[in-house]
């Protein structure tokens with residue numbers, strides 16, 4: 001049974017530092033993890049894209065700073081790393097996200113993940129036996145080699161997966177272009193993608209997980225299309241799965257409604273938990289526009305998919321034709337003719353990486369008006 005610790009907090013550094021320190025100490029006390037002198041400690045925030053902290057796209061730099069100072073007080077060596085989704089230079093990204101400024105003067109290594117290693121065993125030394133479709137998994141060498149991993153996700157919505165929390169944050173340990181390649185390999189199937197995310201989690205098993213829900217994101221996250229929302233809370237646990245389940249409870253979402261929770265349960269990782277601290281119920285949290293679901297009789301599915309399910313759509317008046325989305329698209333479904341973008345919906349796998357990386361809120365999920373009507377029709381056809 002895991003404990004999930006909950007604290008009301010704010011980005012006021014003295015208070016936040018005290019809250020993070022107490023939470024890390026509580027997780028250490030209630031689990032077998034110890035950050036010992038000389039240990040190599042990987043701090044894995046969410047550094048999805050270049051964005052200032054008030055946009056709620058990335059883990060707040062002061063939470064990263066507090067975690068790093070805790071590690072330093074233990075005489076251990078903190079390293080802050082991620083592999084982000086955009087094509088920005090990592091050095092520019094950490095400036096824009098406020099991380100470079102927050103860690104300035106501290107002996108902390110800040111480093112982009114660049115080297116991958118095939119996963120042969122889990123970090124705790126067990127044989128790694130993923131389902132065959134995931135057995136080519138390679139992860140950041142620095143993550144696999146760390147003595148302790150501190151996972152610092154942001155509480156955000158995610159157009160494809162509903163929410164991006166502690167388990168999903170570890171997808172950033174897949175290096176560079178291998179991320180969109182996985183999207184392409186797994187296509188639109190959320191269950192397969194959730195299975196991949198839980199497989200990554202089982203290989204890494206971060207010892208400490210603290211989610212930044214002080215300024216969360218609702219709406220069409222996880223990039224610039226989401227809406228910052230003040231929740232004023234940090235939550236932490238030795239189990240990322242338990243933490244994600246607790247966050248779902250706080251937001252009024254059934255625990256199995258999050259695909260990664262369901263995949264974890266199916267893979268035997270049903271980490272039960274108790275709450276320590278006062279967890280409020282969040283009212284009217286805005287979840288993202290549901291992404292496309294393929295339904296109806298098989299002979300109609302191609303037509304339905306291309307014309308009547310949700311899909312990414314360019315907002316031309318906001319688009320700067322910067323090509324970030326073109327470069328990230330794993331299906332090469334976006335082209336730029338120098339005047340406007342074109343989306344090839346036959347190729348598009350609805351991964352919504354383009355929405356994640358667009359720095360100008362110029363892509364949104366478009367849900368055709370006919371979707372509701374078609375869903376009613378589909379109910380009359382009990383095809384799978």
Ligand code: SF4
Nearest residue numbers: 319320322323325358
């Ligand atoms: S949609 Fe966004 S990312 Fe794509 S070209 Fe336009 S501004 Fe750039």
Ligand code: SF4
Nearest residue numbers: 329348349351352354
């Ligand atoms: S167009 Fe967007 S949603 Fe479609 S495959 Fe490309 S990145 Fe994914």
